[in-house]
Amino acid sequence: MTSVTSYLIKNASLLGGEPTDLLLADGVVREVARSIHFESSGPVETIDATGLVALPGLVDLHTHLREPGREDAETVESGTRAAAMGGFTAVHAMANTEPVADTAGVVEQVWRLGREAGYCDVYPVGAVTVGLRGEQLAELGAMADSAAGVRVFSDDGRCVSDAVLMRRALEYVKAFDGVVAQHAQEPRLTEGAQMNEGELSGRLGLAGWPAVAEEAIIARDVLLAEHVGSRLHVCHVSTAGSVDIVRWAKAKGVDVTAEVCPHHLLLTDELAATYDPIYKVNPPLRSAADVEALRAGLADGTIDIVATDHAPHPLEDKDCEWAAAAFGMLGLETALSIVQETMVDPGLLDWAGVAERMSYAPARIGRVTDHGRPLEVGAPAHVVLYDPAVRRTVEPAESASLSRNTPYAGMELPGRVVATFLRGRATVLDGKLA
Numbered sequence: 001m002t003s004v005t006s007y008l009i010k011n012a013s014l015l016g017g018e019p020t021d022l023l024l025a026d027g028v029v030r031e032v033a034r035s036i037h038f039e040s041s042g043p044v045e046t047i048d049a050t051g052l053v054a055l056p057g058l059v060d061l062h063t064h065l066r067e068p069g070r071e072d073a074e075t076v077e078s079g080t081r082a083a084a085m086g087g088f089t090a091v092h093a094m095a096n097t098e099p100v101a102d103t104a105g106v107v108e109q110v111w112r113l114g115r116e117a118g119y120c121d122v123y124p125v126g127a128v129t130v131g132l133r134g135e136q137l138a139e140l141g142a143m144a145d146s147a148a149g150v151r152v153f154s155d156d157g158r159c160v161s162d163a164v165l166m167r168r169a170l171e172y173v174k175a176f177d178g179v180v181a182q183h184a185q186e187p188r189l190t191e192g193a194q195m196n197e198g199e200l201s202g203r204l205g206l207a208g209w210p211a212v213a214e215e216a217i218i219a220r221d222v223l224l225a226e227h228v229g230s231r232l233h234v235c236h237v238s239t240a241g242s243v244d245i246v247r248w249a250k251a252k253g254v255d256v257t258a259e260v261c262p263h264h265l266l267l268t269d270e271l272a273a274t275y276d277p278i279y280k281v282n283p284p285l286r287s288a289a290d291v292e293a294l295r296a297g298l299a300d301g302t303i304d305i306v307a308t309d310h311a312p313h314p315l316e317d318k319d320c321e322w323a324a325a326a327f328g329m330l331g332l333e334t335a336l337s338i339v340q341e342t343m344v345d346p347g348l349l350d351w352a353g354v355a356e357r358m359s360y361a362p363a364r365i366g367r368v369t370d371h372g373r374p375l376e377v378g379a380p381a382h383v384v385l386y387d388p389a390v391r392r393t394v395e396p397a398e399s400a401s402l403s404r405n406t407p408y409a410g411m412e413l414p415g416r417v418v419a420t421f422l423r424g425r426a427t428v429l430d431g432k433l434a
């Protein structure tokens with residue numbers, strides 16, 4: 001889907017650096033220079049990017065697109081529109097759909113829907129176990145060999161809690177350089193759990209979700225990954241103890257990577273006191289000390305990436321009492337703003353660090369070679385132009401998602417995605433879907 005229009009981007013701050021011109025033509029970055037004078041036979045659109053930061057197209061390793069099965073919450077098309085609005089050019093679509101993405105047929109269907117929609121490249125995640133039931137391994141090899149070329153496998157939404165199955169999955173994916181992305185949640189320790197376990201859960205009368213339920217699985221899995229010499233990825237790390245375990249494992253040489261979600265970098269369990277299920281998420285919002293440890297872990301590289309865990313839910317699944325509500329919150333359209341607010345503005349990360357954690361590293365972990373590349377001549381023209389100087393109030397009705405369950409409604413956040421380019425074609429221009 002190469003565009004006929006070429007884009008000459010003038011005076012962008014490349015990864016937050018000096019003003020630079022970028023020429024996007026024929027789907028690639030054609031030229032990068034202080035000043036480009038371009039004579040073209042075809043149409044060229046010049047974009048004044050003064051004051052805008054240019055980043056490589058963002059890559060999300062953890063998105064729920066809900067298709068097939070829950071098209072009332074999100075479709076591949078609506079979810080990838082939201083992704084483009086957030087500056088993403090590639091997303092990994094989680095397997096907890098209906099039917100579950102546990103066969104070559106389903107992953108190929110999701111992959112094809114992504115191509116047809118054309119807003120963002122969709123890389124389906126394959127389920128680890130049949131039906132996410134945690135009983136027998138799914139056809140991992142067939143999904144890897146399919147047109148979708150699956151490399152990331154996850155039962156996300158559920159934990160692969162059986163140690164023998166987890167070991168087998170880790171061993172199996174080595175054959176095709178895959179990775180198991182674990183949703184770390186010890187099921188017996190979290191039966192009926194509703195929010196972070198602590199003094200507040202007791203006071204609110206909501207069943208507690210102890211940090212150890214996450215940490216025990218991560219500790220077990222890094223040891224399993226070391227034992228079988230395989231690659232492990234840890235989804236949505238939410239506690240200070242989890243950061244410590246990942247840091248320890250990396251120091252030991254274990255091939256482990258980890259992600260943190262924007263909401264865990266900003267929000268705390270105090271919000272549960274509202275009893276508003278908009279704040280109900282898996283894993284739960286944690287304490288301010290956990291938030292601080294997550295930010296530090298992301299800054300020092302212990303946590304490799306930011307992943308959104310964009311989890312759309314229709315109103316009826318959220319507009320009810322806390323205990324009955326679904327777990328999950330939207331994330332694609334606000335991720336970069338939250339990262340600016342929590343990491344860049346406080347000086348914990350510069351824009352090059354953001355490119356590493358939201359583009360290069362997630363592409364590497366997912367073994368995606370067509371995304372997450374530096375904006376150099378010849379690279380695919382996946383680019384975001386972002387204005388860090390503006391502030392905006394989050395208005396759920398403006399979301400490109402079919403769902404409205406954003407925890408940031410009415411909040412003022414920094415920054416705005418001005419333009420997104422996928423293979424040199426604008427998916428977003430002037431802050432609107434192109």
Ligand SMILES: NC(=O)N[C@@H](CC(=O)O)C(=O)O
Pocket residue numbers: 064096156157158183280281282283309311312327328329
């Ligand atoms: N994060 C959530 O709270 N919900 C996710 C599942 C998951 O990521 O575990 C969902 O599918 O809704």
Ligand SMILES: [Zn+2]
Pocket residue numbers: 156157158183235236282283
């Ligand atoms: Zn999960």
Ligand SMILES: [Zn+2]
Pocket residue numbers: 062064094156157309311
């Ligand atoms: Zn998820």
